Amino acid sequence: MARLTRREFLRTSASGAGLALLAAGCGPAIKGDFAPKAGRRVVVIGGGWGGATAAKYLRLADASIEVVLLEPNRQFVSCPFSNLVLSGVRSIDGLTFGYGGLRSHGVRVYHEAASAIEPDVRRVRVGEGYLEYDRLIVSPGVEFQWEQVDGLAAAQDRVLHAWKAGPQTVELARQLAAMPDGGVFVLTVPPVAYRCPPGPYERACQVAWSLKTKKPRSKLVVLDANANVVSKAALFRAAWKDYPNLEYRASNKVVKVDPSTREVTTEFGDRVKYDVINLIPPQRAGTIAVQADLVGADKRWCEVNHLTYESVKHKNVHVVGDSTIGLPVPKSGNIANAMGKICAVAVVHLLNGKEPPAMAPGNTCYSWVNDHEAIAVVNAYKIEGGKVVQIEQKLTPGQSAQWAQNAVGWATSVWQDMLA
Amino acid sequence: MRTIFRLIGGSLSLSVVLASGPAAAGPLDAPGAAKALACSACHGLGGQSPSNMMPIIAGIAPWYFKKAIEDYAAGRRPSPEMEPYAKYVLEAGVDDLASYFASQPRQPTAVRVDAGVVERGRVASQQCVVCHVESGKGDPAKGIPDLRGQPPGYLANQMLLFKADRRNPGDATLKALKELMKSIPDDQIADLAAYYSSLR
Numbered sequence: 001m002a003r004l005t006r007r008e009f010l011r012t013s014a015s016g017a018g019l020a021l022l023a024a025g026c027g028p029a030i031k032g033d034f035a036p037k038a039g040r041r042v043v044v045i046g047g048g049w050g051g052a053t054a055a056k057y058l059r060l061a062d063a064s065i066e067v068v069l070l071e072p073n074r075q076f077v078s079c080p081f082s083n084l085v086l087s088g089v090r091s092i093d094g095l096t097f098g099y100g101g102l103r104s105h106g107v108r109v110y111h112e113a114a115s116a117i118e119p120d121v122r123r124v125r126v127g128e129g130y131l132e133y134d135r136l137i138v139s140p141g142v143e144f145q146w147e148q149v150d151g152l153a154a155a156q157d158r159v160l161h162a163w164k165a166g167p168q169t170v171e172l173a174r175q176l177a178a179m180p181d182g183g184v185f186v187l188t189v190p191p192v193a194y195r196c197p198p199g200p201y202e203r204a205c206q207v208a209w210s211l212k213t214k215k216p217r218s219k220l221v222v223l224d225a226n227a228n229v230v231s232k233a234a235l236f237r238a239a240w241k242d243y244p245n246l247e248y249r250a251s252n253k254v255v256k257v258d259p260s261t262r263e264v265t266t267e268f269g270d271r272v273k274y275d276v277i278n279l280i281p282p283q284r285a286g287t288i289a290v291q292a293d294l295v296g297a298d299k300r301w302c303e304v305n306h307l308t309y310e311s312v313k314h315k316n317v318h319v320v321g322d323s324t325i326g327l328p329v330p331k332s333g334n335i336a337n338a339m340g341k342i343c344a345v346a347v348v349h350l351l352n353g354k355e356p357p358a359m360a361p362g363n364t365c366y367s368w369v370n371d372h373e374a375i376a377v378v379n380a381y382k383i384e385g386g387k388v389v390q391i392e393q394k395l396t397p398g399q400s401a402q403w404a405q406n407a408v409g410w411a412t413s414v415w416q417d418m419l420a
Numbered sequence: 421m422r423t424i425f426r427l428i429g430g431s432l433s434l435s436v437v438l439a440s441g442p443a444a445a446g447p448l449d450a451p452g453a454a455k456a457l458a459c460s461a462c463h464g465l466g467g468q469s470p471s472n473m474m475p476i477i478a479g480i481a482p483w484y485f486k487k488a489i490e491d492y493a494a495g496r497r498p499s500p501e502m503e504p505y506a507k508y509v510l511e512a513g514v515d516d517l518a519s520y521f522a523s524q525p526r527q528p529t530a531v532r533v534d535a536g537v538v539e540r541g542r543v544a545s546q547q548c549v550v551c552h553v554e555s556g557k558g559d560p561a562k563g564i565p566d567l568r569g570q571p572p573g574y575l576a577n578q579m580l581l582f583k584a585d586r587r588n589p590g591d592a593t594l595k596a597l598k599e600l601m602k603s604i605p606d607d608q609i610a611d612l613a614a615y616y617s618s619l620r
Contacts, residue, residue: 057457060465061448329511334461341457345448360512362458362505380504391506391511405573406501409473414461416470 023173030112030129038352040065043124043133045114045288047071049333050321050417051139052102053340056348058137059105060349069102070124072113073166076419079196080333080366081411082165086173088204089371095165101420117292119314130284135347137309138302139321139340140286141160142195142331148282150256150265158259159279163195175276176207177249181215186264188254188284191225192256193301195322195331197230197375200224200280201366206235207278209370220246221272223264224252225282231330232367232377239369239399254279285323294319301325308356308389311341318343327361327388329381334364337414341351366407374404450519455512458505467522472573479526482518484565489514496588528569533541533614537547541615544608547600548616563593568619576613580606 040239044055047069055069076097086089099109116125117138123130146153146163155370175386179185185207190199204222220243224310227250229236242245263273284290284300294302294311302319303326304311311320320343321336329335347355363379380391395414396403442555447466448454456467463469476565477485490511491497492506509517551564558564567575581587583601588594604612 057448060446063446337461338458341460345454345457356596357454359454359457360508363459363507364462364501376500378501379505380508381469382508394500394504396500402577405577406473409469409471409573412471413464413469413474416458417465 016064017413030127032129032398033132034126034129035068035108035110035131037066037132038371040095040134041132041396042067042135042137042351043131043135043363044069045117046139046140046141046286046321047073047099047102047109048321049078049140049336049418050340050343051137052076052099053337054137054139054320054344055102055107055340056105056418057341057344058348059205061345062352063382064104065105065348065351066108068110068133069113070097070110070114070131071099072186072218074098074111076412077165077169078333078415079163079165079199081407082162083199083203083206084170084177085165085169086162086203086367087210087371088173088177089206089368092170097415097419099419101416114288116315117288117294117317118291118316119317122316126162133316134351135316135318137318137320137343137347138289138292138311138339139319139336140288142283142285142321142322143287143290144281145284146281149254149279151259152257152281155257155259159257159277161280163199163280163283172276172278176210176213179215179218179276182217182301183215183219184273185218185220185276185277186272186274187210187222188264188280189222189226189230190223190280191253191347192230193325193331194280194283195233196333197330198236198365198367200227201231201236202245202369204248205239205243205367205369208226208240208246211245212243216245218245221274222246222248223252223254223266223272224248224250224345227251229315231365234377235375235395236417239375241340242370285319289319289323292317294323296325298325304385307358307383308346308350309339318347328390329379329388330363330365332363332365334410334414337418338362340418360388364410366403366410368404368407369399372401372404373399374407375399376403376406422429432549438474450520450523452516453515455517456520458512459517460506462501463598468527469571469574472529472571473577475574476526476529477521478524480518480524481560482515482520482595483519483563483568485521485558486514487563489517491588496587496591498586528612528620529617531571531573531617533572533617537611537614538618540608541611541613541618544604544611545615547604548612551597552616556616568618570617571619572610572613575616576610579604579609579613583609 044051058067078095112126114124158170160168162168164300206218253267254264255267296303302323309318320339322331342359349356360381366374366376368374376396444464469476489506489509492502556568558566
């Protein structure tokens with residue numbers, strides 16, 4: 001078995017990307033059926049936590065099935081651990097991986113965006129071309145509801161979300177580092193449901209820790225649309241005792257932002273001035289899921305069968321990851337990873353005319369409260385009556401370096417589980 | 421952090437095989453494999469943990485797996501991570517998962533250790549061999565587990581938990597072990613972890 005360091009892994013994936021360029025025909029534009037289907041094929045839309053895992057496990061479950069992954073980004077950047085980039089505890093490079101591992105499993109990776117789904121003819125449109133599938137797995141993540149905050153759509157380049165790890169993460173870290181001591185950093189938390197329930201509060205810890213150690217006269221104001229801390233509330237509130245520079249305001253939904261005056265407005269009309277703003281917008285399922293009519297009555301999230309992740313609205317189309325709702329699970333990377341595996345095994349069973357086994361996801365979720373300590377919540381589930389049911393939720397008794405070390409172990413493992 | 425990735429090198433080609441019939445038995449066809457999918461995020465595919473903190477459970481002795489699961493689920497071995505997952509394993513069928521992981525080929529940890537630290541650990545290990553035996557493979561008849569090739573971070577953490585009486589606190593059968601651990605300085609615990617991690 002070959003072992004690769006991360007650097008080698010990236011190098012391998014870079015050469016793999018060259019192959020994909022040829023395969024995707026990045027010279028002549030994609031037109032018509034650009035990769036005719038010869039045998040059974042599953043197309044996966046989205047190479048994040050759910051989609052990358054599903055693509056790999058489809059190949060592990062049955063190597064006779066062709067797997068095509070559509071992912072516009074050439075590299076995967078992990079959202080988990082990206083809050084540590086803001087505080088300078090970690091680098092973005094350490095969270096960035098190529099797709100070469102998936103190619104080594106025989107996944108055909110196209111760095112293209114799916115533009116539409118045609119369930120009736122089992123096709124995915126990619127620009128002017130299309131791909132046929134037997135079954136489709138959609139893992140589009142979340143899209144931001146820019147229109148929910150007045151002034152946000154026009155100010156996307158200045159008002160950062162950094163809620164999809166990548167260039168915005170690096171830019172927000174730069175803004176935080178450049179903020180003068182004595183400045184105010186405003187972080188806004190969207191109403192549930194949103195990606196990564198504890199994420200905003202972990203971010204608050206990282207920003208507050210950074211300010212406390214590097215800009216002691218500065219302040220962090222957290223404006224939360226929710227009535228209380230959404231996840232690990234007691235643990236976060238205990239951690240915040242170390243941060244007198246953190247001002248937390250519950251039930252303060254931000255409805256307007258004005259970069260010209262550098263202030264946000266809450267639904268009660270309160271105005272808050274900022275030097276640096278991090279506005280995490282309200283969210284819904286990725287755009288293609290909405291356009292393909294996979295979302296439910298709320299127009300935001302996709303309802304699925306709990307055993308196969310097949311959409312309740314369209315046959316042969318499965319949805320995994322943050323876009324789904326209705327299961328008693330959080331929108332976490334670990335859950336998306338679990339859904340990707342379960343969905344892959346279920347899809348292979350269905351394609352082989354077998355009944356899928358009952359498989360339950362699990363959730364392991366760490367949050368860093370400073371540069372060396374973390375807290376965690378863990379959820380176990382079972383299948384009962386065809387539905388996912390929680391067995392138990394357990395929290396760490398407090399914060400410690402032990403959980404932070406375990407967080408590193410988890411990340412090391414789960415990144416490989418997805419991509420290597 | 422340097423993340424070490426493992427690829428299944430050589431066994432799969434970049435070209436896509438477009439066979440129409442069902443494939444030969446793959447890694448997910450083993451009995452119990454579907455139930456074990458919930459474990460691989462932390463413990464790796466087939467239990468081959470790639471990290472320094474989570475133990476390798478590929479090839480684990482079924483008796484040891486079952487004891488660990490039962491102790492975690494009952495709270496005797498306190499772990500906020502493993503208590504819920506152990507309850508999942510009991511729901512899914514502990515015997516199925518014990519058989520599955522026992523049947524998986526085991527590779528020693530990919531985490532590298534310094535040769536000088538290993539040598540210090542070898543010298544210090546004379547206090548351990550009476551139970552774990554010279555080879556480090558333990559003695560199932562006496563309930564002594566195999567330590568060879570486990571990640572050093574995991575081994576060190578377990579020794580520290582024994583030392584602080586935080587693993588199976590109050591368990592009379594572990595009293596002698598914990599007394600011994602209390603006599604070992606923390607830096608020597610790291611040496612011992614490196615040594616047992618290096619054994620094959």
